[in-house]
Amino acid sequence: MTFRFFHSCTLICLALTGWAATEVQNHQVLQNLSGSQGSETHFFIQVPSGADTLTITISGGSGDPDLYVRQGSPATRSQYDCRPYLNGPNEECQIDQPSGIYYILVRGYTAYSGLSLTAAYNDGSPLALASGVPLGPLSGAQDEQLNFYLDVPQGASDLRFEISGGNGDPDLYVRYGSQPSLTQYDCRPWLNGPNELCAIAQPQAGTYFVMLVGYNAFSGLTLSAQFEPPADCGPDDTSWISMNDLGDGTVTQNQYASYVRLMGSGLANYQIEICQPAQLGTVTFDYDPIQIGGGYDQYFTYTYSHLGPRPNNADSFQIKASKNGNTALKTLKLNLQNPIVENPVQPNCSNIDVDLDQDGIPDCAEQPGSTFYGMPLYDWGARPNQPDIFIEVDYMPIHELRDYDGNLVLDSHGHPIMDHGTQPLRESLDIITAIYADHGYALHFDIGDLYDQAPGLDPYDYDLGGGEEVPYAEYIHLNRWTDTYHGRTIPIPGMVEDFMPQYFANRPERSRVFYYCLFANSQGGSNRGSSGQAFDTFDQAFYISMGG
Structure with missing residues (x-):
């Protein structure tokens, strides 16, 4: 993120010298701008890579302001990339294939007022x-x-x-x-x-x-x-019937379940609904009401859904029960003692449910400068307009070759013959990645330091900090089992029990994004394992066996 860091430093340094600018968001309209003759007002907009034409417009009002635009550094009267220099208040600058920070200067050639400024680009995300x-x-x-x-x-x-x-x-x-x-x-x-x-x-x-x-x-x-907006249902009114939460309203986990007890005459076949929703969670009524003497118990659940810090530890919702024109209103209060649910996208993203490419990664987590559960997915190649698939790959080292009876295989000199292990060839990953790309999918392998053998991460070398060499196992299966061959009992380790807990599941944040793949030797002990019989569940994890 050198580029963004450089420009952040630029803005800080300029601010320290007394220079100030207002950031303009994409498609934002700043209205009623005014300035005297010779006045200079500064703005800037940050444009992500991949955006199409950036259009910056001033319009409306009276007077004669001039528009100056420059990439990377503040625009001045003598340094700019675009300056229409027209009479009147209407001017426009268009920049093809923009990327980075664009600085905007509005200077009063004469005094002006009532001016509108707009900056807009389209990067494919809504x-x-x-x-x-x-x-x-x-x-x-x-x-x-x-x-x-x-x-x-x-x-x-x-x-x-x-x-x-x-x-x-x-x-x-x-x-x-x-x-x-x-x-x-x-x-x-x-x-x-x-x-x-x-x-x-x-x-x-x-x-x-x-x-x-x-x-x-x-x-x-x-x-x-x-x-x-949702109508204010009015003050609580339980003159027709009484309604009370049978629980104490304390939310200790991210879900609270209880009963509302409704007591009064003429309640059969009543209707109940949420009149005023909770602010930090959602409330649903589940199951049919339970009839008791003089009333009913209505089961409900409150599911906490707020991300990040909350303003206080209180939430509430209002329910409405009605029948034949009779209405009762009751506000139920909740005491939130559950842990704060950190926003998985930093900086905080309020639109975490927007995933237009349907790859399971929020679009806002695929933007420059954002992280998802601490992972910089944009830096690793994720984009909001493409389905991204991340696969962590573990592999096994070079080892002594054995036959199906478990005996070492020797050469003519009596020395053990060494197998080549299960290290995937880089050329193979390149080919697979290209095939997926041809079908519109961005495949991101994480093989660790196998190819670059250097500290730090390098997406170009398929190094996203997770894949690694794991201990050699002669045979493997999805789950542990026992095989037999010529009277020999062979315990087969399971990928799920013997590899994933130590090499993948110990970093739970990765399982939110990555699939897990283990390149193994042979699938079974009785000459049944081969790459053509590789077991593939692909809901979360799978392995590829090379045969033996």
Whole structure:
């Protein structure tokens, strides 16, 4: 991460000299900017590698500001990569194949006010939308796709996705739970022009994904998403029936289970629901209620789902029971004594469920500067727009060759013949990696120091710090078992019991990403093991036997 470290130092040093700049996020619109004649206002945006054209725009308001853009170092009046130098407040800079930090200077050729500044690029990963916060101006070429998502809480209503303004003909696609495509969507108005609307009266709780596709090229577009937040159910009211948690409300693990006792007359076939959801977890009602004298016991579970530090150790939710126009409301309070669940992605990622390439790794963990359970997956080659497969490989050393009766195999001079071991050839891994790449998969082997024999990690040499040489075993199976051959009893070690606990499972964070592969000698003791009979479960671990 030398590049990011260098530019972080640059920003720190400039700040110490009194220079200050405002960071602009992708597609963010900074509004109502103003400055006097000769004033200089600085901004910067960080662009990841793999992004397409970066567009920086100033527009609107009055006066004559000038736009300057420069990569790597602050822009000045004499040092810049782009300076349109036009009359009026509307100027634009476009940079093809951008990467790194771009510094932006807005200088008042004359005094100006009411100016808007936008910086935007598309790196293939979806952008987060916020309810009631318009995003734009957006632009795209014919057939270009822009992706977004919106998290909708439980109890929200009247969800609307709308595109408007500008010119051209973009098409709006909306889908719940996964990325829409040209053929898979929940809503697609498909109208002429830039104005389209998708309205969902009763949205589901979860993530809605939005795609804009240029039927024709478009520009100046505004995208807005909005929903009505969950209604405030009002103060507790148990005048009709009483409702109480039979537990003490103390959450010691990441799940709390208890019963709500409902007592009162006329309760048969009542309806119960979550009126106000919990803030740090989710509540579900499970199983049918248990009838007791004068009422019912309703089972529920609270599952803690918050990542990272929490504001305090309290959570609550409000339940609503109703029947024939009668309603009861009750807030149940929880005392959180469970351990804090650290965010596995650092810096903290609130969109950990977004995994558009469906490789089991959150897209936000495949960004520059992020780690996943402490592993720098981006540095190891993971990207958000490709399915990544990580495999840790252990292998066995050179050893004395034995026959199927367990006797040493000797040469003509009576010396033991040495087998070549099970070290995988680099050329073989290169070929396998290329084959997977041809089918759209990025395969990342971790063979340890076998090829580079040097300290530190090196993805180029398949060294991600995990693979290693393990003790030689003549035979191996997935699990331990006993084989027989010509009256000989042969205990066969199991990969799961005898290798994985010591060489893979002892680092549990890796099992969240890596598969485990053991290159072994022979599968069984009775001449049945061969590479053609390699047992492969591939749910988490597998081995390859070379025969014997």
